[in-house]
Amino acid sequence: xxxxxxxxxxxxxxxxxxxxxxxxxxxxxxxxxxxxxxxxxxxxxxxxxxxxxxxxxxxxxxxxxxxxxxxxxxxxxxxxxxxxxxxxxxxxxxxxxxxxxxxxxxxxxxxxxxxxxxxxxxxxxxxxxxxxxxxxxxxxxxxxxxxxxxxxxxxxxxxxxxxxxxxxxxxxxxxxxxxxxxxxxxxxxxxxxxxxxxxxxxxxxxxxxxxxxxxxxxxxxxxxxxxxxxxxxxxxxxxxxxxxxxxxxxxxxxxxxxxxxxxxxxxxxxxxxxxxxxxxxxxxxxxxxxxxxxxxxxxxxxxxxxxxxxxxxxxxxxxxxxxxxxxxxxxxxxxxxxxxxxxxxxxxxxxxxxxxxxxxxxxxxxxxxxxxxxxxxxxxxxxxxxxxxxxxxxxxxxxxxxxxxxxxxxxxxxxxxxxxxxxxxxxxxxxxxxxxxxxxxxxxxxxxxxxxxxxxxxxxxxxxxxxxxxxxxxxxxxxxxxxxxxxxxxxxxxxxxxxxxxxxxxxxxxxxxxxxxxxxxxxxxxxx
Numbered sequence: 001x002x003x004x005x006x007x008x009x010x011x012x013x014x015x016x017x018x019x020x021x022x023x024x025x026x027x028x029x030x031x032x033x034x035x036x037x038x039x040x041x042x043x044x045x046x047x048x049x050x051x052x053x054x055x056x057x058x059x060x061x062x063x064x065x066x067x068x069x070x071x072x073x074x075x076x077x078x079x080x081x082x083x084x085x086x087x088x089x090x091x092x093x094x095x096x097x098x099x100x101x102x103x104x105x106x107x108x109x110x111x112x113x114x115x116x117x118x119x120x121x122x123x124x125x126x127x128x129x130x131x132x133x134x135x136x137x138x139x140x141x142x143x144x145x146x147x148x149x150x151x152x153x154x155x156x157x158x159x160x161x162x163x164x165x166x167x168x169x170x171x172x173x174x175x176x177x178x179x180x181x182x183x184x185x186x187x188x189x190x191x192x193x194x195x196x197x198x199x200x201x202x203x204x205x206x207x208x209x210x211x212x213x214x215x216x217x218x219x220x221x222x223x224x225x226x227x228x229x230x231x232x233x234x235x236x237x238x239x240x241x242x243x244x245x246x247x248x249x250x251x252x253x254x255x256x257x258x259x260x261x262x263x264x265x266x267x268x269x270x271x272x273x274x275x276x277x278x279x280x281x282x283x284x285x286x287x288x289x290x291x292x293x294x295x296x297x298x299x300x301x302x303x304x305x306x307x308x309x310x311x312x313x314x315x316x317x318x319x320x321x322x323x324x325x326x327x328x329x330x331x332x333x334x335x336x337x338x339x340x341x342x343x344x345x346x347x348x349x350x351x352x353x354x355x356x357x358x359x360x361x362x363x364x365x366x367x368x369x370x371x372x373x374x375x376x377x378x379x380x381x382x383x384x385x386x387x388x389x390x391x392x393x394x395x396x397x398x399x400x401x402x403x404x405x406x407x408x409x410x411x412x413x414x415x416x417x418x419x420x421x422x423x424x425x426x427x428x429x430x431x432x433x434x435x436x437x438x439x440x441x442x443x444x445x446x447x448x449x450x451x452x453x454x455x456x457x458x459x460x461x462x463x464x465x466x467x468x469x470x471x472x473x474x475x476x477x478x479x480x481x482x483x484x485x486x487x488x489x490x491x492x493x494x495x496x497x498x499x500x501x502x503x504x505x506x507x508x509x510x511x512x513x514x515x516x517x518x519x520x521x522x523x524x525x526x527x528x
Contacts, residue, residue, distance in 0.1 A: 095128025126160025231264020
Protein backbone atom coordinates (compact mmCIF):
# COMPACT_ATOMS: atom_id res chain seq x y z
CA UNK A 1 0.00 0.00 0.00
CA UNK A 2 3.06 2.21 0.23
CA UNK A 3 2.98 3.42 -3.36
CA UNK A 4 -0.80 3.94 -3.28
CA UNK A 5 -0.46 6.11 -0.17
CA UNK A 6 2.43 7.99 -1.82
CA UNK A 7 0.38 8.67 -4.91
CA UNK A 8 -2.65 9.79 -2.91
CA UNK A 9 -0.50 12.29 -1.02
CA UNK A 10 0.78 13.71 -4.28
CA UNK A 11 -2.73 13.80 -5.76
CA UNK A 12 -3.61 16.52 -3.23
CA UNK A 13 -0.81 18.68 -4.54
CA UNK A 14 -1.73 18.17 -8.17
CA UNK A 15 -5.42 18.82 -7.42
CA UNK A 16 -4.42 22.10 -5.80
CA UNK A 17 -2.33 22.85 -8.89
CA UNK A 18 -5.50 22.99 -10.96
CA UNK A 19 -7.73 24.66 -8.38
CA UNK A 20 -5.65 27.41 -6.76
CA UNK A 21 -4.64 30.80 -8.00
CA UNK A 22 -1.12 31.71 -9.02
CA UNK A 23 -0.39 33.20 -5.60
CA UNK A 24 -1.04 29.93 -3.74
CA UNK A 25 2.03 27.83 -3.01
CA UNK A 26 1.51 24.13 -3.73
CA UNK A 27 2.09 21.76 -0.83
CA UNK A 28 5.64 20.40 -1.20
CA UNK A 29 6.09 16.73 -2.04
CA UNK A 30 8.31 14.32 -0.17
CA UNK A 31 10.94 12.81 -2.47
CA UNK A 32 10.17 9.35 -3.84
CA UNK A 33 13.24 7.93 -2.12
CA UNK A 34 12.37 9.42 1.27
CA UNK A 35 8.69 8.46 1.68
CA UNK A 36 7.95 7.44 5.25
CA UNK A 37 8.12 3.69 5.69
CA UNK A 38 5.18 1.71 7.07
CA UNK A 39 5.60 0.50 10.63
CA UNK A 40 6.23 -3.07 9.47
CA UNK A 41 9.19 -2.10 7.30
CA UNK A 42 12.72 -1.85 8.59
CA UNK A 43 14.49 1.53 8.25
CA UNK A 44 17.01 2.16 5.52
CA UNK A 45 20.52 1.17 6.64
CA UNK A 46 22.52 4.29 7.55
CA UNK A 47 25.28 3.58 5.00
CA UNK A 48 22.74 3.30 2.18
CA UNK A 49 21.04 6.50 3.27
CA UNK A 50 24.40 8.25 3.46
CA UNK A 51 25.19 7.17 -0.10
CA UNK A 52 21.79 8.47 -1.25
CA UNK A 53 22.21 11.80 0.54
CA UNK A 54 25.72 12.52 -0.74
CA UNK A 55 24.85 11.35 -4.26
CA UNK A 56 21.93 13.77 -4.22
CA UNK A 57 24.29 16.59 -3.27
CA UNK A 58 26.62 15.73 -6.16
CA UNK A 59 23.64 15.75 -8.52
CA UNK A 60 22.31 19.06 -7.20
CA UNK A 61 25.68 20.84 -6.97
CA UNK A 62 26.86 20.38 -10.55
CA UNK A 63 27.65 24.01 -11.20
CA UNK A 64 31.04 25.59 -10.35
CA UNK A 65 29.14 28.39 -8.64
CA UNK A 66 27.66 26.00 -6.07
CA UNK A 67 29.36 25.71 -2.69
CA UNK A 68 29.58 21.90 -2.63
CA UNK A 69 32.15 21.92 0.20
CA UNK A 70 29.70 23.48 2.66
CA UNK A 71 27.02 21.00 1.61
CA UNK A 72 29.37 18.03 2.14
CA UNK A 73 30.93 19.15 5.43
CA UNK A 74 28.16 17.73 7.70
CA UNK A 75 28.90 14.24 6.31
CA UNK A 76 32.67 14.34 6.95
CA UNK A 77 32.62 12.06 10.00
CA UNK A 78 30.98 9.20 8.07
CA UNK A 79 33.32 9.12 5.08
CA UNK A 80 35.16 5.86 4.43
CA UNK A 81 37.12 4.56 1.44
CA UNK A 82 34.37 2.05 0.62
CA UNK A 83 31.71 4.77 0.85
CA UNK A 84 33.67 7.01 -1.53
CA UNK A 85 33.98 4.21 -4.07
CA UNK A 86 30.25 3.50 -3.96
CA UNK A 87 29.34 7.17 -4.35
CA UNK A 88 31.72 7.60 -7.29
CA UNK A 89 30.22 4.53 -8.97
CA UNK A 90 26.70 5.86 -8.38
CA UNK A 91 27.58 9.30 -9.80
CA UNK A 92 29.62 8.13 -12.79
CA UNK A 93 27.88 10.66 -15.07
CA UNK A 94 28.71 13.68 -12.89
CA UNK A 95 32.30 14.39 -13.83
CA UNK A 96 32.76 17.87 -12.37
CA UNK A 97 31.01 17.35 -9.03
CA UNK A 98 32.51 13.84 -8.62
CA UNK A 99 35.97 15.36 -9.02
CA UNK A 100 35.20 18.05 -6.43
CA UNK A 101 33.88 15.37 -4.06
CA UNK A 102 37.07 13.32 -4.52
CA UNK A 103 39.27 16.31 -3.72
CA UNK A 104 37.12 17.23 -0.69
CA UNK A 105 37.40 13.69 0.71
CA UNK A 106 41.15 13.65 0.06
CA UNK A 107 41.60 16.71 2.30
CA UNK A 108 39.78 15.17 5.26
CA UNK A 109 42.13 14.50 8.21
CA UNK A 110 43.45 10.95 8.16
CA UNK A 111 41.58 9.94 5.00
CA UNK A 112 43.38 8.07 2.19
CA UNK A 113 41.74 7.12 -1.11
CA UNK A 114 41.93 3.54 -2.33
CA UNK A 115 43.66 2.69 -5.60
CA UNK A 116 40.27 1.79 -7.08
CA UNK A 117 38.94 5.26 -6.27
CA UNK A 118 41.65 6.84 -8.43
CA UNK A 119 40.73 4.52 -11.30
CA UNK A 120 37.01 5.18 -10.91
CA UNK A 121 37.49 8.95 -10.90
CA UNK A 122 39.64 8.89 -14.04
CA UNK A 123 36.97 6.80 -15.74
CA UNK A 124 34.30 9.31 -14.66
CA UNK A 125 36.32 12.27 -15.94
CA UNK A 126 36.89 10.44 -19.22
CA UNK A 127 33.19 9.68 -19.65
CA UNK A 128 32.37 13.37 -19.13
CA UNK A 129 35.21 14.36 -21.50
CA UNK A 130 37.06 16.33 -18.84
CA UNK A 131 40.44 15.49 -20.38
CA UNK A 132 42.40 18.50 -19.08
CA UNK A 133 41.33 17.53 -15.55
CA UNK A 134 42.60 13.99 -16.17
CA UNK A 135 46.09 15.17 -17.09
CA UNK A 136 46.18 17.65 -14.22
CA UNK A 137 45.12 14.83 -11.93
CA UNK A 138 47.82 12.50 -13.28
CA UNK A 139 50.41 15.24 -12.85
CA UNK A 140 49.39 15.68 -9.21
CA UNK A 141 49.54 11.89 -8.67
CA UNK A 142 53.02 11.80 -10.19
CA UNK A 143 54.36 14.68 -8.11
CA UNK A 144 52.79 13.65 -4.81
CA UNK A 145 53.13 9.90 -5.37
CA UNK A 146 49.70 9.58 -3.76
CA UNK A 147 48.95 6.50 -5.85
CA UNK A 148 50.73 4.30 -8.35
CA UNK A 149 50.27 5.31 -11.98
CA UNK A 150 49.88 1.96 -13.70
CA UNK A 151 49.14 0.77 -17.22
CA UNK A 152 45.56 0.13 -16.11
CA UNK A 153 45.02 3.88 -15.67
CA UNK A 154 46.20 4.55 -19.21
CA UNK A 155 43.93 1.80 -20.51
CA UNK A 156 41.02 3.79 -19.04
CA UNK A 157 42.31 6.91 -20.81
CA UNK A 158 42.63 5.05 -24.14
CA UNK A 159 39.01 4.01 -23.81
CA UNK A 160 37.83 7.51 -22.91
CA UNK A 161 39.51 9.15 -25.90
CA UNK A 162 38.25 6.44 -28.25
CA UNK A 163 34.72 6.83 -26.90
CA UNK A 164 34.98 10.58 -27.50
CA UNK A 165 36.05 9.96 -31.13
CA UNK A 166 39.56 11.27 -30.47
CA UNK A 167 41.74 8.40 -31.71
CA UNK A 168 44.84 10.55 -32.22
CA UNK A 169 44.67 11.62 -28.57
CA UNK A 170 44.37 7.98 -27.47
CA UNK A 171 47.53 7.21 -29.46
CA UNK A 172 49.25 10.26 -27.99
CA UNK A 173 48.38 8.98 -24.50
CA UNK A 174 50.08 5.69 -25.37
CA UNK A 175 53.20 7.56 -26.43
CA UNK A 176 53.10 9.60 -23.20
CA UNK A 177 53.20 6.55 -20.93
CA UNK A 178 57.01 6.70 -20.81
CA UNK A 179 56.75 10.16 -19.20
CA UNK A 180 55.09 8.45 -16.23
CA UNK A 181 57.85 5.83 -15.90
CA UNK A 182 55.83 3.12 -17.64
CA UNK A 183 57.60 0.91 -20.17
CA UNK A 184 54.98 0.09 -22.78
CA UNK A 185 54.43 -3.59 -23.48
CA UNK A 186 52.56 -5.62 -26.09
CA UNK A 187 49.65 -5.79 -23.62
CA UNK A 188 49.40 -1.99 -23.64
CA UNK A 189 49.47 -1.96 -27.43
CA UNK A 190 46.80 -4.67 -27.59
CA UNK A 191 44.58 -2.67 -25.26
CA UNK A 192 45.00 0.49 -27.33
CA UNK A 193 44.21 -1.33 -30.58
CA UNK A 194 41.23 -3.04 -28.97
CA UNK A 195 39.51 0.15 -27.75
CA UNK A 196 40.23 1.93 -31.04
CA UNK A 197 38.71 -0.92 -33.05
CA UNK A 198 35.79 -1.22 -30.66
CA UNK A 199 34.89 2.41 -31.41
CA UNK A 200 35.34 1.89 -35.17
CA UNK A 201 38.66 3.77 -35.38
CA UNK A 202 40.16 0.79 -37.19
CA UNK A 203 42.11 2.74 -39.81
CA UNK A 204 43.83 4.79 -37.09
CA UNK A 205 44.63 1.57 -35.24
CA UNK A 206 46.06 -0.09 -38.36
CA UNK A 207 48.18 2.93 -39.33
CA UNK A 208 49.66 3.17 -35.85
CA UNK A 209 50.29 -0.57 -35.71
CA UNK A 210 52.09 -0.51 -39.07
CA UNK A 211 54.29 2.32 -37.81
CA UNK A 212 55.43 0.67 -34.57
CA UNK A 213 54.98 -3.09 -35.06
CA UNK A 214 58.73 -3.55 -35.48
CA UNK A 215 59.29 -2.19 -31.95
CA UNK A 216 57.20 -5.00 -30.46
CA UNK A 217 56.62 -8.68 -31.05
CA UNK A 218 52.96 -8.79 -32.19
CA UNK A 219 51.11 -11.89 -31.08
CA UNK A 220 48.19 -13.81 -32.52
CA UNK A 221 46.01 -11.78 -30.17
CA UNK A 222 47.33 -8.50 -31.61
CA UNK A 223 46.53 -9.50 -35.17
CA UNK A 224 43.17 -10.98 -34.18
CA UNK A 225 42.14 -7.64 -32.68
CA UNK A 226 42.79 -5.90 -35.99
CA UNK A 227 41.13 -8.67 -38.01
CA UNK A 228 38.01 -8.43 -35.88
CA UNK A 229 38.13 -4.62 -36.05
CA UNK A 230 38.11 -4.58 -39.85
CA UNK A 231 35.25 -7.07 -39.81
CA UNK A 232 33.35 -4.88 -37.38
CA UNK A 233 33.20 -2.09 -39.96
CA UNK A 234 32.48 -4.48 -42.82
CA UNK A 235 35.93 -4.35 -44.46
CA UNK A 236 36.48 -8.08 -44.92
CA UNK A 237 39.18 -7.59 -47.58
CA UNK A 238 41.31 -5.58 -45.13
CA UNK A 239 40.67 -8.23 -42.49
CA UNK A 240 41.93 -10.87 -44.90
CA UNK A 241 45.13 -8.86 -45.52
CA UNK A 242 45.90 -8.71 -41.80
CA UNK A 243 45.15 -12.42 -41.42
CA UNK A 244 47.49 -13.24 -44.30
CA UNK A 245 50.24 -11.08 -42.76
CA UNK A 246 49.85 -13.03 -39.53
CA UNK A 247 50.41 -16.27 -41.45
CA UNK A 248 53.46 -14.86 -43.25
CA UNK A 249 55.04 -13.80 -39.93
CA UNK A 250 54.74 -17.39 -38.78
CA UNK A 251 52.34 -16.77 -35.92
CA UNK A 252 50.81 -19.93 -34.48
CA UNK A 253 47.22 -19.46 -35.60
CA UNK A 254 44.72 -20.88 -33.13
CA UNK A 255 40.93 -21.29 -33.07
CA UNK A 256 40.46 -17.75 -31.72
CA UNK A 257 42.37 -16.30 -34.67
CA UNK A 258 40.25 -18.32 -37.09
CA UNK A 259 37.10 -17.15 -35.32
CA UNK A 260 38.21 -13.56 -35.87
CA UNK A 261 38.57 -13.95 -39.65
CA UNK A 262 35.36 -16.00 -39.90
CA UNK A 263 33.45 -13.31 -38.02
CA UNK A 264 34.96 -10.57 -40.19
CA UNK A 265 34.06 -12.39 -43.41
CA UNK A 266 30.49 -12.99 -42.25
CA UNK A 267 30.00 -9.38 -41.17
CA UNK A 268 31.35 -8.30 -44.56
CA UNK A 269 28.77 -10.47 -46.32
CA UNK A 270 31.26 -13.12 -47.46
CA UNK A 271 29.59 -16.08 -45.76
CA UNK A 272 30.59 -18.47 -48.56
CA UNK A 273 34.29 -17.61 -48.12
CA UNK A 274 33.86 -18.04 -44.37
CA UNK A 275 32.42 -21.51 -44.98
CA UNK A 276 35.42 -22.39 -47.15
CA UNK A 277 37.83 -21.46 -44.36
CA UNK A 278 35.66 -23.23 -41.81
CA UNK A 279 35.76 -26.50 -43.75
CA UNK A 280 39.57 -26.38 -43.77
CA UNK A 281 40.00 -25.89 -40.00
CA UNK A 282 40.06 -29.56 -39.03
CA UNK A 283 42.66 -30.37 -41.70
CA UNK A 284 44.93 -27.88 -39.89
CA UNK A 285 44.36 -29.61 -36.57
CA UNK A 286 41.91 -26.97 -35.31
CA UNK A 287 38.59 -28.09 -33.80
CA UNK A 288 35.79 -25.50 -34.17
CA UNK A 289 34.36 -24.44 -30.81
CA UNK A 290 30.93 -23.13 -29.79
CA UNK A 291 31.88 -19.59 -30.75
CA UNK A 292 32.87 -20.73 -34.26
CA UNK A 293 29.37 -22.02 -34.90
CA UNK A 294 27.75 -19.02 -33.21
CA UNK A 295 29.38 -16.76 -35.81
CA UNK A 296 27.30 -18.40 -38.53
CA UNK A 297 24.16 -18.35 -36.38
CA UNK A 298 24.49 -14.58 -35.89
CA UNK A 299 25.15 -14.12 -39.62
CA UNK A 300 22.05 -16.11 -40.59
CA UNK A 301 19.88 -14.29 -38.05
CA UNK A 302 21.06 -10.92 -39.37
CA UNK A 303 20.20 -12.13 -42.90
CA UNK A 304 16.75 -13.27 -41.67
CA UNK A 305 17.59 -16.87 -42.60
CA UNK A 306 16.25 -18.53 -39.47
CA UNK A 307 16.13 -21.95 -41.12
CA UNK A 308 19.91 -21.97 -41.64
CA UNK A 309 20.43 -20.69 -38.09
CA UNK A 310 18.52 -23.67 -36.70
CA UNK A 311 20.51 -25.99 -38.97
CA UNK A 312 23.76 -24.75 -37.41
CA UNK A 313 22.21 -25.05 -33.95
CA UNK A 314 21.36 -28.70 -34.63
CA UNK A 315 24.93 -29.35 -35.80
CA UNK A 316 26.24 -27.92 -32.52
CA UNK A 317 24.07 -30.40 -30.64
CA UNK A 318 25.59 -33.28 -32.62
CA UNK A 319 29.06 -32.17 -31.52
CA UNK A 320 27.79 -31.65 -27.94
CA UNK A 321 28.56 -27.92 -28.08
CA UNK A 322 26.34 -25.60 -26.04
CA UNK A 323 25.67 -22.08 -27.39
CA UNK A 324 26.07 -19.23 -24.94
CA UNK A 325 23.25 -16.90 -23.94
CA UNK A 326 24.20 -14.32 -26.60
CA UNK A 327 23.80 -16.86 -29.40
CA UNK A 328 20.42 -17.98 -28.08
CA UNK A 329 19.34 -14.35 -27.75
CA UNK A 330 20.21 -13.72 -31.40
CA UNK A 331 17.80 -16.46 -32.48
CA UNK A 332 15.11 -15.45 -29.98
CA UNK A 333 15.27 -11.85 -31.17
CA UNK A 334 14.90 -12.91 -34.82
CA UNK A 335 12.00 -15.25 -33.97
CA UNK A 336 10.17 -12.42 -32.19
CA UNK A 337 10.70 -10.07 -35.13
CA UNK A 338 9.27 -12.77 -37.43
CA UNK A 339 6.21 -13.26 -35.17
CA UNK A 340 7.28 -16.81 -34.30
CA UNK A 341 6.73 -16.33 -30.60
CA UNK A 342 5.95 -19.97 -29.79
CA UNK A 343 9.37 -21.05 -31.08
CA UNK A 344 10.98 -18.28 -29.03
CA UNK A 345 9.41 -19.77 -25.89
CA UNK A 346 10.58 -23.24 -26.92
CA UNK A 347 14.11 -21.91 -27.22
CA UNK A 348 13.78 -20.31 -23.79
CA UNK A 349 12.85 -23.73 -22.38
CA UNK A 350 15.78 -25.34 -24.21
CA UNK A 351 18.19 -22.87 -22.64
CA UNK A 352 17.10 -23.92 -19.16
CA UNK A 353 17.31 -27.60 -20.09
CA UNK A 354 20.89 -27.11 -21.29
CA UNK A 355 21.86 -25.10 -18.19
CA UNK A 356 22.13 -21.79 -20.05
CA UNK A 357 20.54 -19.11 -17.86
CA UNK A 358 18.39 -16.65 -19.85
CA UNK A 359 19.31 -13.03 -19.18
CA UNK A 360 17.43 -9.75 -19.44
CA UNK A 361 17.99 -9.59 -23.19
CA UNK A 362 16.32 -12.99 -23.55
CA UNK A 363 13.22 -11.95 -21.62
CA UNK A 364 13.03 -8.35 -22.85
CA UNK A 365 13.01 -9.47 -26.51
CA UNK A 366 9.92 -11.61 -25.85
CA UNK A 367 8.40 -8.98 -23.57
CA UNK A 368 8.74 -6.36 -26.30
CA UNK A 369 6.72 -8.65 -28.60
CA UNK A 370 3.85 -8.84 -26.11
CA UNK A 371 3.96 -5.16 -25.11
CA UNK A 372 3.94 -3.95 -28.73
CA UNK A 373 0.78 -6.02 -29.28
CA UNK A 374 -0.75 -4.87 -25.97
CA UNK A 375 -0.94 -8.47 -24.71
CA UNK A 376 -1.20 -7.66 -21.01
CA UNK A 377 -1.79 -11.17 -19.70
CA UNK A 378 1.08 -12.72 -21.65
CA UNK A 379 3.42 -9.91 -20.59
CA UNK A 380 2.39 -10.40 -16.95
CA UNK A 381 3.01 -14.15 -17.12
CA UNK A 382 6.45 -13.56 -18.61
CA UNK A 383 7.36 -11.16 -15.79
CA UNK A 384 6.24 -13.81 -13.27
CA UNK A 385 8.52 -16.27 -15.02
CA UNK A 386 11.37 -13.78 -14.72
CA UNK A 387 10.75 -13.62 -10.97
CA UNK A 388 10.81 -17.41 -10.72
CA UNK A 389 14.11 -17.51 -12.65
CA UNK A 390 15.61 -14.80 -10.40
CA UNK A 391 16.02 -12.41 -13.32
CA UNK A 392 15.43 -8.89 -12.00
CA UNK A 393 13.68 -6.40 -14.33
CA UNK A 394 15.68 -3.44 -15.55
CA UNK A 395 14.69 0.03 -16.70
CA UNK A 396 13.69 -1.21 -20.17
CA UNK A 397 11.49 -3.92 -18.64
CA UNK A 398 9.60 -1.47 -16.46
CA UNK A 399 9.35 1.15 -19.20
CA UNK A 400 7.84 -1.32 -21.69
CA UNK A 401 5.31 -2.56 -19.13
CA UNK A 402 4.29 0.92 -17.94
CA UNK A 403 3.92 2.19 -21.49
CA UNK A 404 1.71 -0.78 -22.43
CA UNK A 405 -0.48 -0.52 -19.31
CA UNK A 406 -1.06 3.20 -19.86
CA UNK A 407 -1.93 2.63 -23.52
CA UNK A 408 -4.59 0.03 -22.67
CA UNK A 409 -5.94 2.12 -19.79
CA UNK A 410 -5.04 -0.30 -16.98
CA UNK A 411 -4.20 2.47 -14.57
CA UNK A 412 -4.76 0.22 -11.54
CA UNK A 413 -2.00 -2.05 -12.82
CA UNK A 414 0.22 0.98 -13.38
CA UNK A 415 -0.05 1.79 -9.67
CA UNK A 416 0.66 -1.84 -8.74
CA UNK A 417 3.75 -1.91 -10.94
CA UNK A 418 5.01 1.37 -9.50
CA UNK A 419 4.57 -0.12 -6.03
CA UNK A 420 6.58 -3.17 -7.08
CA UNK A 421 9.34 -0.93 -8.39
CA UNK A 422 9.46 0.91 -5.09
CA UNK A 423 9.47 -2.21 -2.92
CA UNK A 424 12.21 -3.86 -5.00
CA UNK A 425 14.53 -0.87 -4.58
CA UNK A 426 14.37 0.22 -8.23
CA UNK A 427 14.83 3.98 -8.56
CA UNK A 428 13.04 5.38 -11.62
CA UNK A 429 15.21 7.45 -13.95
CA UNK A 430 14.25 10.33 -16.21
CA UNK A 431 13.25 7.88 -18.95
CA UNK A 432 10.82 6.03 -16.66
CA UNK A 433 9.22 9.28 -15.54
CA UNK A 434 9.06 10.34 -19.19
CA UNK A 435 7.07 7.19 -20.00
CA UNK A 436 4.55 8.19 -17.32
CA UNK A 437 4.29 11.87 -18.20
CA UNK A 438 4.17 11.35 -21.96
CA UNK A 439 1.76 8.43 -21.62
CA UNK A 440 -0.71 10.26 -19.38
CA UNK A 441 -0.52 13.40 -21.54
CA UNK A 442 -1.84 11.31 -24.42
CA UNK A 443 -4.76 9.88 -22.41
CA UNK A 444 -7.97 11.85 -22.10
CA UNK A 445 -8.59 13.17 -18.59
CA UNK A 446 -5.19 12.13 -17.28
CA UNK A 447 -3.35 15.46 -17.32
CA UNK A 448 -3.40 15.68 -13.52
CA UNK A 449 -1.63 12.29 -13.35
CA UNK A 450 0.96 13.55 -15.83
CA UNK A 451 1.57 16.59 -13.64
CA UNK A 452 1.75 14.44 -10.52
CA UNK A 453 4.54 12.27 -11.90
CA UNK A 454 6.32 15.32 -13.24
CA UNK A 455 6.29 16.84 -9.75
CA UNK A 456 7.51 13.55 -8.29
CA UNK A 457 10.45 13.69 -10.68
CA UNK A 458 11.27 17.28 -9.71
CA UNK A 459 11.01 16.48 -5.99
CA UNK A 460 13.35 13.51 -6.46
CA UNK A 461 15.90 15.88 -8.00
CA UNK A 462 15.82 14.11 -11.37
CA UNK A 463 16.15 16.60 -14.26
CA UNK A 464 13.36 15.94 -16.80
CA UNK A 465 14.03 15.78 -20.52
CA UNK A 466 13.46 19.08 -22.31
CA UNK A 467 10.95 17.25 -24.55
CA UNK A 468 8.99 16.22 -21.44
CA UNK A 469 8.85 19.83 -20.22
CA UNK A 470 7.68 21.04 -23.63
CA UNK A 471 5.02 18.34 -24.02
CA UNK A 472 3.53 18.95 -20.58
CA UNK A 473 3.62 22.71 -21.03
CA UNK A 474 1.87 22.55 -24.41
CA UNK A 475 -0.76 20.16 -23.06
CA UNK A 476 -1.58 22.37 -20.07
CA UNK A 477 -1.78 25.52 -22.22
CA UNK A 478 -3.85 23.68 -24.82
CA UNK A 479 -6.46 22.89 -22.15
CA UNK A 480 -6.57 26.53 -21.06
CA UNK A 481 -4.51 26.55 -17.86
CA UNK A 482 -1.56 28.85 -18.70
CA UNK A 483 -1.27 30.04 -15.09
CA UNK A 484 -0.55 26.47 -13.96
CA UNK A 485 2.53 26.39 -16.19
CA UNK A 486 3.93 29.22 -14.11
CA UNK A 487 3.23 27.27 -10.91
CA UNK A 488 5.21 24.30 -12.23
CA UNK A 489 8.02 26.58 -13.39
CA UNK A 490 8.25 28.18 -9.95
CA UNK A 491 8.37 24.75 -8.35
CA UNK A 492 11.28 23.85 -10.63
CA UNK A 493 13.08 27.06 -9.68
CA UNK A 494 12.82 26.08 -6.00
CA UNK A 495 14.56 22.75 -6.67
CA UNK A 496 17.99 22.20 -5.17
CA UNK A 497 19.09 20.87 -8.58
CA UNK A 498 20.81 23.46 -10.73
CA UNK A 499 19.75 21.63 -13.90
CA UNK A 500 16.09 21.55 -12.92
CA UNK A 501 16.26 25.27 -12.13
CA UNK A 502 17.61 25.93 -15.62
CA UNK A 503 14.91 23.75 -17.18
CA UNK A 504 12.23 26.02 -15.74
CA UNK A 505 12.89 28.35 -18.68
CA UNK A 506 11.72 25.61 -21.05
CA UNK A 507 8.57 25.16 -18.98
CA UNK A 508 7.97 28.86 -19.54
CA UNK A 509 8.58 28.45 -23.27
CA UNK A 510 12.02 30.08 -23.40
CA UNK A 511 13.99 27.21 -24.94
CA UNK A 512 16.50 29.51 -26.59
CA UNK A 513 17.67 30.66 -23.14
CA UNK A 514 18.30 27.10 -22.01
CA UNK A 515 21.94 26.09 -21.80
CA UNK A 516 22.57 22.48 -20.83
CA UNK A 517 26.06 21.17 -20.41
CA UNK A 518 27.04 18.26 -22.65
CA UNK A 519 27.05 16.09 -19.55
CA UNK A 520 23.38 16.84 -18.85
CA UNK A 521 22.05 17.06 -22.38
CA UNK A 522 23.55 13.76 -23.53
CA UNK A 523 21.41 11.82 -21.07
CA UNK A 524 18.18 12.24 -23.03
CA UNK A 525 16.79 8.90 -24.14
CA UNK A 526 13.95 7.71 -26.36
CA UNK A 527 12.26 5.07 -24.20
CA UNK A 528 9.03 7.01 -24.18
